[in-house]
Amino acid sequence: MDLDSISKHSALHAKPSGLILQYGTAGFRMKAEHLDHVMFRMGLLAVLRSKQTKSTIGVMVTASHNPEEDNGVKLVDPLGEMLAPSWEEHATCLANAEEQNMQKVLMNICKKAAVDLQQAAFIVIGRDTRSSSEKLAQSVIDGITVLGGQFHDYGLLTTPQLHYMVYCRNTNGQYGKATVEGYYQKLSKAFVELTKQAFSSGDEYQSLKVDCANGIGALQLREMRGYFSQGLSVQLFNVGTKGKLNHLCGADFVKSHQKPPQGMEMKSNERCCSFDGDADRIVYYYRDTDGHFHLIDGDKIATLISSFLKELLLEIGENLNLGVVQTAYANGSSTRYLEEVMKVPVYCTKTGVKHLHHKAQEFDIGVYFEANGHGTVLFSKAAEMKIKQLAKELEDKKRKAAKMLANIIDLSNQVADRQVICTTDAERQAVTPPGLQEAINDLVKKYKLSRAFVRPSGTEDVVRVYAEADSQESADSLAHEVSCAVYQLAGGVGEKPQPVSEDI
Numbered sequence: 001m002d003l004d005s006i007s008k009h010s011a012l013h014a015k016p017s018g019l020i021l022q023y024g025t026a027g028f029r030m031k032a033e034h035l036d037h038v039m040f041r042m043g044l045l046a047v048l049r050s051k052q053t054k055s056t057i058g059v060m061v062t063a064s065h066n067p068e069e070d071n072g073v074k075l076v077d078p079l080g081e082m083l084a085p086s087w088e089e090h091a092t093c094l095a096n097a098e099e100q101n102m103q104k105v106l107m108n109i110c111k112k113a114a115v116d117l118q119q120a121a122f123i124v125i126g127r128d129t130r131s132s133s134e135k136l137a138q139s140v141i142d143g144i145t146v147l148g149g150q151f152h153d154y155g156l157l158t159t160p161q162l163h164y165m166v167y168c169r170n171t172n173g174q175y176g177k178a179t180v181e182g183y184y185q186k187l188s189k190a191f192v193e194l195t196k197q198a199f200s201s202g203d204e205y206q207s208l209k210v211d212c213a214n215g216i217g218a219l220q221l222r223e224m225r226g227y228f229s230q231g232l233s234v235q236l237f238n239v240g241t242k243g244k245l246n247h248l249c250g251a252d253f254v255k256s257h258q259k260p261p262q263g264m265e266m267k268s269n270e271r272c273c274s275f276d277g278d279a280d281r282i283v284y285y286y287r288d289t290d291g292h293f294h295l296i297d298g299d300k301i302a303t304l305i306s307s308f309l310k311e312l313l314l315e316i317g318e319n320l321n322l323g324v325v326q327t328a329y330a331n332g333s334s335t336r337y338l339e340e341v342m343k344v345p346v347y348c349t350k351t352g353v354k355h356l357h358h359k360a361q362e363f364d365i366g367v368y369f370e371a372n373g374h375g376t377v378l379f380s381k382a383a384e385m386k387i388k389q390l391a392k393e394l395e396d397k398k399r400k401a402a403k404m405l406a407n408i409i410d411l412s413n414q415v416a417d418r419q420v421i422c423t424t425d426a427e428r429q430a431v432t433p434p435g436l437q438e439a440i441n442d443l444v445k446k447y448k449l450s451r452a453f454v455r456p457s458g459t460e461d462v463v464r465v466y467a468e469a470d471s472q473e474s475a476d477s478l479a480h481e482v483s484c485a486v487y488q489l490a491g492g493v494g495e496k497p498q499p500v501s502e503d504i
C-alpha cells in the first residue's frame with residue numbers, strides 16, 4: 001500500500017473538517033456537495049473488502065427516494081447482499097477520519113480484518129440518474145485506482161441490477177450473465193414463462209402503467225420491456241424528461257400521500273405502479289369504478305405473494321416452510337390476516353432491507369416486504385433444488401405448479417442489501433427519552449384498534465412517527481398527539497413534526 005500516494009490523492013478529496021457521518025440503514029446519505037471525500041474513501045474500502053473476501057465487491061452511488069439534491073453510497077458484498085455489519089463500522093471510521101489520520105485508520109482496518117494486501121481486488125460500480133452521481137462515481141474510481149484495484153463501471157444502473165452483477169461475477173456466471181442484457185434476459189424469460197403458465201388462452205392481455213419517479217427505472221425499463229412484450233405491455237410515465245427526481249411522484253410519494261403521482265393519468269381499473277429513485281421499491285395501485293384509489297403496498301404484496309406460493313406448495317404436496325418478514329410499519333391488519341387466516345408465521349425486524357433479508361434466510365421460502373415496497377422472496381438452496389427436481393419429475397397439474405415455482409425463483413432476483421430516541425423490540429418500543437413510551441401507550445389506549453411507535457430515521461435527520469387506528473380521522477389524531485409527545489419529551493428542538501398516518 002503506497003501510503004504517500006493515498007495521502008496525496010486523499011487531499012484532492014478533502015474531508016470538510018468536523019463533518020461526522022454514519023453508515024446508516026442503507027449506506028451514507030446526505031447533501032451531494034458533502035460527499036466527495038466519502039466516495040473516495042468508499043473506493044478505498046471496497047478494495048480492502050474485495051481483497052479480504054477474494055471476491056468482486058459492488059459500489060452503488062444513489063440516495064434512492066431522497067430528494068435530487070442528496071446523494072449516497074452503499075457497498076454490496078460478494079453474494080449481492082448488504083455490507084457485513086463489522087465492515088459498516090470500518091466504513092464509518094474511514095469516512096470520519098481526519099486527513100492526518102487516514103493512513104492509521106486504513107492500516108487498522110487491514111489489521112483488524114486480516115486483509116491480505118497482496119491479493120487482487122475487483123470492484124463494480126453503478127449509479128443513479130442524479131446530476132451529482134457521475135462525478136461522485138469518479139471519486140469512487142479514484143479511491144479504487146489509488147489502491148491498485150481493478151474495476152468495471154457499469155454507469156447508469158438500478159440498485160437491484162448492481163446487486164445482480166456482483167452475484168453473477170462471484171458465481172462464475174452460473175446465476176446469469178453479468179451484463180445488463182443478461183439481467184433483462186434472465187428476468188424476462190422467467191416472467192414470460194410464468195405468465196404463460198398462469199393464464200389460460202383467451203385471458204385478457206395484461207398492461208401496466210409505470211411511474212418511474214423521474215429516475216433510473218425509466219431508462220432500464222424502456223430497454224427491458226422489449227424482452228417481455230409477449231407477457232405484458234408497459235407504458236412509462238415520469239421518465240425524467242420534465243419532472244424532478246422523486247418530486248410529487250415515485251413509490252415513497254404514492255405510499256405516504258396515498259394518492260397517484262403527478263404526471264400519470266389513471267382510468268378506472270387500470271393497473272399502475274411506482275418505483276423509487278433507484279428502482280428497488282415498488283407499490284401498485286388502481287382506481288375502482290367509483291373512482292376510489294386503492295394502494296397495494298408492501299404489506300399487500302407480501303400477502304398476495306404468500307397466498308400464491310401457498311397454493312402452489314399445496315398443489316405439489318411439499319411441506320416447505322414458508323415465513324413472512326415485516327417491520328413495525330406493517331399495518332396490523334396485514335399481520336393478523338397472514339397469521340390468523342393464512343396461518344403463515346410472521347416475524348418483525350428492524351427497518352432496512354438488510355434486517356428483513358437476514359431473517360427471511362431462515363426459511364425454506366422467506367417472503368419479506370417493507371410496507372414502503374422494498375422486498376423479495378428468498379428460496380433456500382435446498383428448497384430451490386427440490387422444486388427444480390419436482391418440475392422434472394411430477395406430472396400434469398403438479399408439474400405445472402412446480403414449474404411456476406421454479407420461474408418465481410428466477411424472477412425474484414433474490415440476491416443474498418434522531419439519536420435521542422433509542423428503540424427496542426424491532427423498533428416498536430422507545431427506551432429513551434424517559435417517559436416517551438409511557439406517553440405513547442396512554443395515547444394509544446384512547447383509540448380503537450390502534451398502534452403507534454416512533455423511531456429515529458436511518459436516512460434523514462428526522463424522527464418518524466407511525467400511527468394506525470380504526471378510522472382515518474382517529475389515525476391522524478393519534479399521529480398528531482404522538483408527534484406532540486415526541487416534540488415535548490425529546491427536547492422540542494427543530495421543526496414540529498408533521499405526522500403521516502394510515503388507517504386500516
Ligand code: 16G
Pocket residue numbers: 025026064280351352353354370372374417456457458459460464
Ligand atoms: C432505506 C432502506 C429502507 C428503509 C428506509 C427507511 C434499504 C435498501 N433501504 O431506504 O429499507 O425502509 O431506509 O428510511 O435498506 P428511514 O430510516 O429514513 O425511515
Ligand code: MG
Pocket residue numbers: 064065159276277278279280281
Ligand atoms: Mg430505493
